[in-house]
Amino acid sequence: MRKRFIPHPLLTCVLALVWVLLVNDFSLANFVFGLLLGLAVAKLTSIYRPERSKIRNPLAIAEYFAVVLWDILVSNVQVAYLILFRRGDSLKSTFITVPLALTHPEAIATLAGTITMTPGTVSADLSADGRSLLVHCLDTDDPDATVSAIKSRYESRLSRIFE
Amino acid sequence: MTAVTEFAVAAFIVIGAAFLFVGSLGLATLPDTMRRLHAPTKATTLGIGALLIASMLYFVLLNGSLGIHEILITLFLFLTAPATALMIAKAYIFRHRATQKQLPPSANETGWATLTKPR
Numbered sequence: 622m623r624k625r626f627i628p629h630p631l632l633t634c635v636l637a638l639v640w641v642l643l644v645n646d647f648s649l650a651n652f653v654f655g656l657l658l659g660l661a662v663a664k665l666t667s668i669y670r671p672e673r674s675k676i677r678n679p680l681a682i683a684e685y686f687a688v689v690l691w692d693i694l695v696s697n698v699q700v701a702y703l704i705l706f707r708r709g710d711s712l713k714s715t716f717i718t719v720p721l722a723l724t725h726p727e728a729i730a731t732l733a734g735t736i737t738m739t740p741g742t743v744s745a746d747l748s749a750d751g752r753s754l755l756v757h758c759l760d761t762d763d764p765d766a767t768v769s770a771i772k773s774r775y776e777s778r779l780s781r782i783f784e
Numbered sequence: 785m786t787a788v789t790e791f792a793v794a795a796f797i798v799i800g801a802a803f804l805f806v807g808s809l810g811l812a813t814l815p816d817t818m819r820r821l822h823a824p825t826k827a828t829t830l831g832i833g834a835l836l837i838a839s840m841l842y843f844v845l846l847n848g849s850l851g852i853h854e855i856l857i858t859l860f861l862f863l864t865a866p867a868t869a870l871m872i873a874k875a876y877i878f879r880h881r882a883t884q885k886q887l888p889p890s891a892n893e894t895g896w897a898t899l900t901k902p903r
Contacts, residue, residue: 639859642852697830700822701803704810714819720891737866738829743821744866745873748890749900755887757873759822 628667631676633659670726681782688778689735696740703741703760712760716745719754719768722776728783729754735775742767793842800834803827817876818883825869832861874898 627633633656640655641647676682703712719736723729729751733744736756746755761767810823836854843851877883878898890896 639856642856645852693826693829696826697803700810700826701806704806704814704823704827710815712814712819714816716887718888718890733870734863734866737825737869738862741822743818743825743869743873745818745870746877746896746898748892748894749897750890750892750894751897752894753891755890755896757818757821759819 627660627663629663629670632663635659636662676782678782681778685775685778685782688774689739692739692774696738699740700759707760713762715758715761715764717756717758717761717764717768719756719771721752721754722772723780723783725783726751728779731783732771732775732779736771739775742771789841789845793838793845796834796838796841800831800838803831803834805831807831817880818873821869821872825865829861829865833858 636659637652637655640658641651644651644655721729721732723732729747733747733754736742736744736754741759741761743757743759744754745757747753748755756767756771758764758767804827807823807827810827811820814820814823836858840851840854843849877887877896884899887896894900
């Protein structure tokens with residue numbers, strides 16, 4: 622019963638919060654309307670999310686956020702440097718395969734998004750069985766080092782949050 | 785507003801504009817689509833981020849109210865930029881034969897999702 626009408630309680634709460642912030646008016650009426658919207662959206666899209674995602678470790682999320690924000694800052698400066706001071710065709714760009722230990726769709730989506738936002742890498746595709754990510758590096762001398770950096774820096778933290 | 789805060793707001797605007805310019809420059813000058821994709825997903829994020837910090841700072845100092853919308857814009861930007869980049873990359877791989885030949889094999893040899901028929 623509960624699972625049928627509230628398939629994703631967490632998603633509903635987040636949507637309600639975003640609604641209140643969007644309206645920028647912290648009244649009870651707004652919050653109730655946001656909750657109703659969140660319930661409706663979670664219910665209507667639940668066919669695309671058969672599994673309920675569990676967050677095991679909320680503190681790890683804060684740590685992950687800080688790490689990713691710092692990396693976004695660093696990557697911006699690095700990519701700006703590459704654009705301004707290197708000739709485009711001298712960049713050693715290559716595709717790499719990142720085998721995944723994560724299995725949750727939400728965790729993999731978060732990892733793919735993080736890879737795109739951080740130093741010199743863009744996630745380009747997922748393998749047909751969903752067990753590896755195709756990543757494009759802008760400028761790398763050692764593809765294997767990039768793969769292990771992604772795995773140790775982001776994937777291990779995400780697996781602590783999601784699984 | 786004092787001169788110091790005005791200077792801080794101005795500095796954030798200039799930093800943001802500089803990064804936005806570099807992002808657009810990269811989009812225009814890098815040699816192929818996959819490399820071009822790196823410029824707007826990264827340099828531009830920090831550019832927008834700096835502009836939004838400037839906006840928040842300005843309105844906090846002007847009327848003492850913290851703007852929540854700037855935080856939401858940042859959040860939506862972080863959610864949408866990777867999704868857009870992924871769709872562009874997939875479309876490019878799908879259409880470009882030479883790139884398909886360069887791709888490394890996937891971990892279990894099942895092939896990449898864009899290039900295999902769904903079961």
